[in-house]
Amino acid sequence: MSAEPDPSSEPVASDARVATLAGSADDTRRDAVGAGSVLADRYRLIRRIGGGGMGSVWESEHLVLGSRVAIKLISAALVDDERARSRFLREAQAAAALRSPHVVQIFDHGVHENTPYIAMELLDGEPLSTRLAARGRLPVDEVLALMHQVARATTKAHEAGVVHRDLKPDNIYLSPGEHGDVAKVLDFGIAKRAVELALGDTTGSGALLGTPFYMSPEQLIDAGLADARSDLWSLAVITYECLLGQRPFAGESVAELAVAVLAEPVPIPSQHGAVPTGFDAWFARATQREPDARFQSAAEFIDALALCLRDEGAAELTTPSRSPTATRRPALVIAVAATIVGALGLAALALSDDRSPPRDATVQPEL
Structure with missing residues (x-):
């Protein structure tokens, strides 16, 4: 969801200069500070440009350097929540550890009057979700260029042992560059290091973290x-959406969506629109329900995508057989899905919009 400009604020070069977007830009009720506040004697908040349940994002000025930055603040309602503060710090640490032109740059992290903040790169442009809402399907060449950049960011994260866990169009920002759009991956708030995941996630068993439309079965x-x-x-689902203008998995509730992902046949792209030769096989491989049957690295993922989108070597993309237990025992999977969403109190959560589930229907992490 894009940030709405505040007509009363001072003019800036672009109404879309944000570092991350999630929610309404004019809802300041949850902020611990406001416009004009100075954090750590060096960051002056100018205007609120985005926010959501976890906090807000402000266009700000670095008083020493005179440069513009984005300041992300944790919500006032969460300043005393240790789990929320830990997740906020983890976002800063995860992104700061990744030196990539395709990951939003983190400059600083600190605490102002008990409110944690992150100072980050201020971006021009728009999130991928906004572009998809405006244009629907994107040209093949544009999709390939975009996914190449996102794959590079993902490779950098995975090499550093970081799993993002919430890749979606809202978290991919497109900034104008000298040779076209530069894609930046945002919001590492629920990222985890692979070693932590291997040892056991501390968020709690069964916690639904991420955005269901883009989440893997596991x-x-x-x-x-x-x-x-x-x-x-998640990247495969985003690629499908970019090429076809719709998401592959849908449902009127989280329970229905979970059943679609866990039990129903995975959509065949060419049955929903014109796609390059080989994309059906590529998507089938990328969305195998068994992780071992998918592409095993972002490099393998993007190399295969480039082949099929360029109609080169499409025959080499074989389609592995699907797990019989995933399709022949739907009652069991439906029961599992119902148990998952029921335990989280999400069974009645509706997901709807005019052509597919809403882009901003994020299930908020349990904090």
């Missing part, structure tokens, strides 16, 4: 089961 079952290949599932 992540829907338990966030602690997610690994680097779960991120690749």
